[in-house]
Amino acid sequence: MKKVKLTVLSNERLTKDVFEMRLGGDVSAVTRPGGFVDVRLEGYFLRRPISVADREDGSISLIYKTVGDGTRAMSGLGEGAVLDVLTGLGNGYDPDASGDKPLLIGGGVGVPPLFWLCRELVKRGKEPSVILGFNHADEVFLEDRFRALSVPVAVTTADGSRGVRGFVTDAMDDFDYTYFYACGPLPMLRAVAGSSRTDGELSFEERMGCGFGACMGCSVMTKNGPVRVCREGPVLGKEDVIW
Amino acid sequence: MVKTEVTLCGIALKNPIIPASGTFGFGYEFAELYDINCLGSISVKGTTVSPRFGNRTPRIAETPSGMLNSVGLQNPGADAVVETELPRLAAVFDGPVMANVSGFSVGDFTAACEKLDAAPQVGWLEVNISCPNVHGGGMAFGTSPEAAAEVTRAVRKIAKKPVIVKLSPNVTDIVSVAKAVEDAGADGVSLINTLIGMRIDLRTKKPVLAEKKGGLSGPAVRPVAVRMVYDVYEAVKIPIVGMGGIARAEDVIEMMLAGASAVEVGAANLTDPFACRDIVKDLPAVMERYGIEDLESIIGGAH
Ligand SMILES: Cc1cc2nc3c(=O)[nH]c(=O)nc-3n(C[C@H](O)[C@H](O)[C@H](O)COP(=O)(O)OP(=O)(O)OC[C@H]3O[C@@H](n4cnc5c(N)ncnc54)[C@H](O)[C@@H]3O)c2cc1C
Ligand SMILES: Cc1cc2nc3c(=O)[nH]c(=O)nc-3n(C[C@H](O)[C@H](O)[C@H](O)COP(=O)(O)O)c2cc1C
Ligand code: FES
Numbered sequence: 001m002k003k004v005k006l007t008v009l010s011n012e013r014l015t016k017d018v019f020e021m022r023l024g025g026d027v028s029a030v031t032r033p034g035g036f037v038d039v040r041l042e043g044y045f046l047r048r049p050i051s052v053a054d055r056e057d058g059s060i061s062l063i064y065k066t067v068g069d070g071t072r073a074m075s076g077l078g079e080g081a082v083l084d085v086l087t088g089l090g091n092g093y094d095p096d097a098s099g100d101k102p103l104l105i106g107g108g109v110g111v112p113p114l115f116w117l118c119r120e121l122v123k124r125g126k127e128p129s130v131i132l133g134f135n136h137a138d139e140v141f142l143e144d145r146f147r148a149l150s151v152p153v154a155v156t157t158a159d160g161s162r163g164v165r166g167f168v169t170d171a172m173d174d175f176d177y178t179y180f181y182a183c184g185p186l187p188m189l190r191a192v193a194g195s196s197r198t199d200g201e202l203s204f205e206e207r208m209g210c211g212f213g214a215c216m217g218c219s220v221m222t223k224n225g226p227v228r229v230c231r232e233g234p235v236l237g238k239e240d241v242i243w
Numbered sequence: 244m245v246k247t248e249v250t251l252c253g254i255a256l257k258n259p260i261i262p263a264s265g266t267f268g269f270g271y272e273f274a275e276l277y278d279i280n281c282l283g284s285i286s287v288k289g290t291t292v293s294p295r296f297g298n299r300t301p302r303i304a305e306t307p308s309g310m311l312n313s314v315g316l317q318n319p320g321a322d323a324v325v326e327t328e329l330p331r332l333a334a335v336f337d338g339p340v341m342a343n344v345s346g347f348s349v350g351d352f353t354a355a356c357e358k359l360d361a362a363p364q365v366g367w368l369e370v371n372i373s374c375p376n377v378h379g380g381g382m383a384f385g386t387s388p389e390a391a392a393e394v395t396r397a398v399r400k401i402a403k404k405p406v407i408v409k410l411s412p413n414v415t416d417i418v419s420v421a422k423a424v425e426d427a428g429a430d431g432v433s434l435i436n437t438l439i440g441m442r443i444d445l446r447t448k449k450p451v452l453a454e455k456k457g458g459l460s461g462p463a464v465r466p467v468a469v470r471m472v473y474d475v476y477e478a479v480k481i482p483i484v485g486m487g488g489i490a491r492a493e494d495v496i497e498m499m500l501a502g503a504s505a506v507e508v509g510a511a512n513l514t515d516p517f518a519c520r521d522i523v524k525d526l527p528a529v530m531e532r533y534g535i536e537d538l539e540s541i542i543g544g545a546h
Contacts, residue, residue, distance in 0.1 A: 001276070003517060045461055045514060046305045086516070207301040207451075209312060210513035214268050216288070216317040217303040219296070226296050226317065 001088050001212050002029035008081040009059060011074075014141040017066045018109065019075045023083065024059045032092025033117035034183075034203055034235045037062070038211035040084040044070050047086065049208050049230070051183070053112035054119070060087075063112035063141070089211050090234050093201055095120045099178025100127055103200075105168050105192050107133040107184025111142055113203060114183055122149055129175045130154070133168035133188065137161035169195045193238050200238045204229050245530045246537040249283070251482055251505045252405035252430045254339055254366050256283035259495065259538065260523050263486050263509035264289050264343035264369065264409075265314065267519075269328040273512075274335035277520045286341040286507055287328070289371050292355040294320035299453035304442045309461025309488070310510055311440050313454040316345050316374060321358040329362050339366025341407070345374055349397045360402045368404050369484075370394065373411030373436035374458075385411035385436070388423035399428035407431040407484060412438050412464075412471055421475040432475060433484035433507065435468045461510040462488040469501045476502025476543050492522050492529040499538065500545040 006023035014020050030037070030052055037060070038047035048070045054061040066072045077083070095117060102121055104114045111132055121128045129152040134140050136159055146153045154171045155163030164171045168184070169191045180200035182192045189202045206229040209217035213231035220229060222240040227233060247258040262270070264286040273279050297317030304311040319328065321344075332340065342359040346352035356368050372394055373385035384390045391408065399406050408424040410417055412435040421432050437458025442451045450456070468487025475483055485503025489495060490511040498506050511518040526538075535541055 001516070003515070040514070044305065045307075045309055045510075046303070047514060207303040209303045209310060209510075210266075210516070212516060213272055214516070215266055215303070215312065215513050216268075216297065216314045217312060218300065219302070219314075219317055220300060221296060 001086055002026065003084070003086050005082050006085050008077050008079055008083065010079060011077055014063065015139055018139075018141055019064055019066065020053070021062045021064070021074065021077070022059055023062065023085070027055060027058065027060050027087060029088025030055050030060055031088065032090070033095065033120050034093035034113050035088065035090040036211075036234065038086040038089055038208070039074070041070050041073050043073070046209065047211060048074070049089070049211050051113035051203075052116060054116045063109065065109045086211060089230060091232060093117050093181050093203075093235050095124060097179065097201070098126065098181070101176060101178045102126060102128045103172070103175050103177035103180045104128055104130045105133070105172070105180055105182040105184070106131070107168055107188040108139070110182070110184030110188070110203070114181065115142055115145060117181060118146060118149055118151060122151065127151070129177065131156065131168045131171045131175075133184065134162070135159065168192065172196065190243055193241065193243065196238065201235050202238060202241065203234045204236060205234065245527045245535065246539070247526055247530070249505055249539050251484070252367060252407070254405070256338070256505060258283045258523055258526060259499065259503075259505035260519055260526070261286055261341060261484070261505055261507045262512055262519050263507035264341075264371065266509040266512045269324070270332045271335050273516065276516055279336050280338065281523045282336075282338070282519055283505060284338055284341050284366060285332070285336060286343050286369055287324070287332070288318050289316045289343045289345045289374065290318050290321050290324045290355055290359065291316055291345050292321050292351050294318065294323065301452055302457070304451040304457065306440065306442060306459060306461070307463060309459055309463035310513070311442060311452060311457035311459055312437070313452045313457035315454070321355045325358050325362050329364060333364050340364050341367045341369045343369045343371055343409070345371045349394055352394050353397050353401050356398045357401050360404050365404055367407050367431070368398065368402055369407045369409050369433055370398055371409045371436065373409050373413075385420065386414050388419050391420050392423040392427035395424040395427035395429050405430035407433050409436055410434040411436050412467060417471050418474050418478045421479050425479045425481050429481060431482045431484060432479065433486065434475065435464070435471055435487045438464055438467065460487065462490055464488050465494065469497060472498060472503050473501040473545065476546065489522075490518060492525040495522060495526065496529065496533065496535065496541065499542050502543040502546070504542055
């Protein structure tokens, strides 16, 4: 973990309520796709945990939905704003754990961390496929960027306004996969774990006090005993989760 | 050169800064971030005689200038603390450690205290009779002077180390509880634990915390803590460890002027992992700014 000052390079709207913020500075502690950062916002006591959606030399990208006051304040920050950020938090996905054909399954704002993961998998010579689940057509984001990696992409929408009608699990059987990586709301994770035919990794969310293992605010029970979502997580193995 | 050394129940500290129980784990994880030997002491996570997982999540909610927690004393139990956690801390921290202990019966308290009292690196026992986050005990001991005195007497009888009793602010008259534990043999008191609070989520229209209520801490509670330390200082002769909302060196001085011999820093560690290091670093300059040469000389100075 590193506490750093990062500068907002851009902060753009992707959909009605989803934004992408690119932050520049010392991002040397950000090494694992699926890991997260904890952002201090002026006027708010606790930091906001946000997954790293992508990382390049000297910058990271965060993709976040405005759900409450803190994320709304984030969306109002302009280029040049400086943020106090804890970087390099969480265990992240293990890109080496999958076979040749991993399946990436994201729902809503669970999609972002899968983008950097997908790039890492492609870099390793694997052939990932991607399922992106949303409620409506106008909520879809990142599809183009996944397609630009030349990987198979399926989009599902709950109302059928785009792609496959239904949930991500309705598209899973269309793929032949050796392993899966998932991130999204809890009901989606539960359904994915239930429908999956292989082993895999799932990323969880909990309310956090610190984000780095000090307060036990984010503990959940697993088959291996208690774990802190911020430290031993947020990514847990399918076999370890107690549903 | 200003003097930051203080004495707490006969044990010398290089400065009065102590991370508060529950906000610093067992200390060693912070040693990955900075040399924690700069700290006066460390109050480790509240320990019970048996392991506890604690409460369901959500356990954390944000509040104006503070937070609620309902962790519920998650800890690996006294034996694991003595065998695994304290040795790991000893590898990175040379000073005396404050062992924070909780229980659900007098027997629980004495059993856990006995194990921790025997660990050589433990300097003080901090007996937490004030945890608002556990059902069937915890705080009940801290809300009645008689029950508080009973736990204090029992622990005092078996302990070789100084016994500091941690008081609950969730009472009408904290002074009567402080006096009761002093009469029962406490070597010191620490205050305040968290204030019971609640937040309701407008989207779900239900309490944010799974346990509905939790303990409020952070800068929001500091004036309450300063007032309680001030009142207790007038009534007891034993030393006071003051806490509640301390986040800066200035806050340390305010708490000591109210009557604290040393201070604990809680929630501030969670929002800034370097908070205690920075308070220690800033303290001499802030003392100079306010014309303070010897920190120990200002204890109770506001009275
Ligand atoms: C490991 C992790 C990674 C995350 N990654 C992303 C991401 O990439 N994109 C994204 O849009 N969101 C992500 N979230 C969720 C994000 O943290 C919350 O949406 C955000 O904190 C809400 O803040 P707010 O002030 O707008 O909402 P409010 O409801 O006003 O926040 C009040 C408090 O609750 C906390 N909180 C509220 N919702 C959540 C939640 N779902 N999870 C954890 N804490 C919450 C806030 O941090 C704050 O402390 C992630 C959460 C975790 C734990
Ligand atoms: C997440 C969290 C966990 C805590 N756990 C304990 C505990 O195990 N034992 C205890 O005596 N106090 C515990 N406390 C209370 C603190 O030690 C302290 O008394 C209180 O938070 C007030 O200080 P602050 O405002 O600086 O946080 C906890 C506080 C927090 C925020
Ligand atoms: S949020 Fe503090 S331990 Fe995970």
